[in-house]
Amino acid sequence: MNEGRKDIIQVLVILIALVFLIKLFAIQVLDNKYEKLADSNAILRQVDYPVRGLIYDRNGKLLVYNTPEYDLQVIYKEIKNLDSAEFCKVFRLTREELRTAFKELKKKKEYSRVKLTTFLTKLSNDDFARIQDRLDDFDGFYIQARSTRSYTTSAFANALGYVSEISKNQLGKDSTRVYKQGDYIGQSGIEAYYEKYLSGQRGVRYKMRDVDGIDKGSFKDGELDTVSIPGQNLTTTIDLDLQLYGEFLMQGKSGSIVAIEPATGEILAFVSGPSYDPNMLSGKYYSANFKFISSDTSKPLFNRPLMAQYRPGSIFKIAQAMVALQEGVITPETRVVCNRSIINCHGAHSNEDLRGAITHSCNPYFHNVLRRMLNKGKVNDPFEDTRIGLDEWSKHIRSFGFGSPLGIDLPNEKSGLVPNSNFYDRAYGGRPWKFSNIYSIAIGEGENLVVPLQMANFAATVANRGYFYTPHLVKSIGDGGKPLPQYLDKHYTTIDTSYFIVAVDAMQNVVQGGTGQYRASLKDIIVCGKTGTVENNPPMADHSVFIAFAPRDNPKIAVSVYVEDAGQGARAAASIASLIIEKYLLGATQRKHIEDYVLRGDFL
Structure with missing residues (x-):
């Protein structure tokens, strides 16, 4: 036992x-955790933050650059006999702010008594100049140099986006494990979309210190140090002069301007109104300014060119015409009586052919055209016949880039809506529906939704006679580089190229003798355009819409303009679009009276 x-x-x-x-x-x-703890008093690890890439306009004008910024870091264990009153005086803090800073320090995930942890952030050049000679008075505190974004202009803010500290939620989703708490990251716009190109790669330096914390030079002669790699510069497609002019015209208005070079898909101007000064979302006062801008009821952070969804209105009649020609239900010579007892119309016309119907924006004509497309008599059941016709129509309309995101190089692009049979099945809860229930989509009303970017792209597609390049904002990554490969591909519609000449003729007629003749016509330049007046919720005025391209042959610019609550498309939107075209092609407007009319804003 x-x-x-x-x-x-x-x-x-x-x-x-x-x-x-x-x-x-x-x-x-x-x-090696314990080894790090043992070494931390002798070796100081300092991050070398990379310089973020610069951003230029298409002509080489600088838009975004970097300015120095500093963080104050601390090794808590090394703090000795801190004179808090003097510290507050040097760093311009109240005692309460100092106490709060220490409380927040200890809450940080990365906090350790023996490791560098960020204590204060976003110190400016002036702050650094004031404190650098006093830093030795406060044991355990160190300066970490980095940079923040600055802007040469107040324009283009909604597309450029902004940079701020990475959030805990973003850190948790970072599969690359590249970012650390306190790092800056692009939060919106180009800054977010091209983050991996702009951000560069951080470096690190190891410094030896004696028991008193005095710097004794590089550890192992810098053998373990790594050099930071700067981010790549971006050249945008934007013409800064045109962008500034567009924002000038949109002052005091809500809406958007999108201008595209049809031959490349490069976006020349991208105006969202109202907007904000991008310098407000940079530097020490970022948090306060962000709260202020976010609470603005006019929504300056809302990127209207790709997030606002509107009914397309009468400009959609051009797409309807192209689809009807492709489906063979009409010819360019088809005439339809303007029967206003079926659907309301306007203007002095009565029995137009297709070109005339587009020129005069005849609602009964396109009501008739859509009925022909949706009810071809493929089956005897009118409900099923409409379903079949609608899905064929939807396929063609989607080929223009409607109903789904185009794929612009910005986050948060909306898709708009092109209804199909499944959509109406859900909308009617399984009850039957037919043409008489949905005919308002014939004139761009009803359930149709588009974003302004899609309408500018549509204008470019007509200008190209049937194809488009995906609209994009960056034409070169790195010095002498190229855009992303997806922006070099042509996208063809399902419509035969020969039919687009009808649309081009009609859009020319709109400007020369139709609804756009008074404010969209330019001397010696053939402008092709289409007005639209988009229904709004009463008692608000309708939205003013216009799309155009110019010149007719070998077009250089395609434009869409939306001005909210401004009434007829022939007024506000047509005026702004023609001024944008004039500015881009001629360098300045020759019609000061139209510019003054836009700036007054008296459209109703």
Whole structure:
């Protein structure tokens, strides 16, 4: 019995010894945490933040650059006899702010008494100049140099986006594990979309210190140091002069201007109104300014060119015409009586062919055209016949880029809506529906939704006679580079190229003798355009809409303009679009009276 107990005790002793040996091995060999803790007093690890890439306009004008910024970091264990009153005086803090800073320090995930942890952020050049000679008075505190974004202009803010500290939620989703708490990251716009190109790669330096914390030079002669790699510069497609002019015209208005070069899909102007000064979302006062801008009821952070969804209105009649020609239900010579008892219309016309119907924006004509497309008599059941026709129509309309995101190089692009049979099945809850229930989509009303970017792209597609390049804002990544490969591909519609000449003729007629003749016509330049007046919720005025391209042959610019609550498309939107075209092609307007009319804003 005693021998058995002795054996059991020996086994237990051996097992306990093994456990201690394994733990000791793990601590000394496998886990370098304790080694780091031991070395932290002798070796200081300092991050070398990379310079973020610069951003230019298409003509080489600088838009976004970097200015120095500093963080104050601390190793808590090294703080000795801190004179809090003097510290507050040097760093311009109240005692309460200092106490709060220490409380927040200890809450940080990365906090350690023996490691550098960020204490204060966003110190400016002026702050640094004031404190650098006093820093030695406060043991344990160190300066970390970095940079923040600055802007040469107040324009283009909604597309450029802004940079701020990475959030905990973003850190949790970062599969690359590149970012650390306190790092800056693009939060919206180009800054977010091209983050991996702009951000560069951080470096690190290791410094030796003696027991008093005095710098003794590089650890191992810099053998373990890595150099930061700057981010790549971006050249945008934007013409800054045109962008500034567009924002000038949109002052005091809500809406958007999108101008595209049809031959490339490069966006020349991208105006969202109202907007904000991008310098407000940079530097020390970012948080306060962001709260202020976010609470503005006019929604300056709302990127209208790609997030606002409107009914397309009468400009959609051009797409309807192209689809009807492709489906063979009409010819360019088809005439339809303007029967206003079926659907309301306007203007002095009565029995137009297709070109005339587009020129005069005849609602009964396109009501008739859509009925022909949706009810071809493929089956006897009118409900099923409409379903079949609608899905064929939807396929063609989607080929223009409607109903789904185009793929612009910005986040948060909306898709708009092109209804199909599944959509109406859900909308009617399984009850039957037919043409008479949905005919308002014939004139761009009803369930149709588009974003302004899609309408500018549509104008470019007509200008190209049937194809488009995906609209994009960056034409070169790196010095002498190219855009992303997806922006070099042509996208063809399902419509035969020969039919687009009808649309081009009609859009020319709109400007020369139709609804756009008074404010969209330019001397010596053939402008092709289409007005639209988009229904709004009463008692608000309708939205003013206009799309155009110019010149007719070898077009250089395609434009869409939306001005909210401004009434007829022939007024506000047509005026602004023609001024944008004039500015881009001629360098300035020759029609000061139209510019003055736009700036007055008296459209109703």
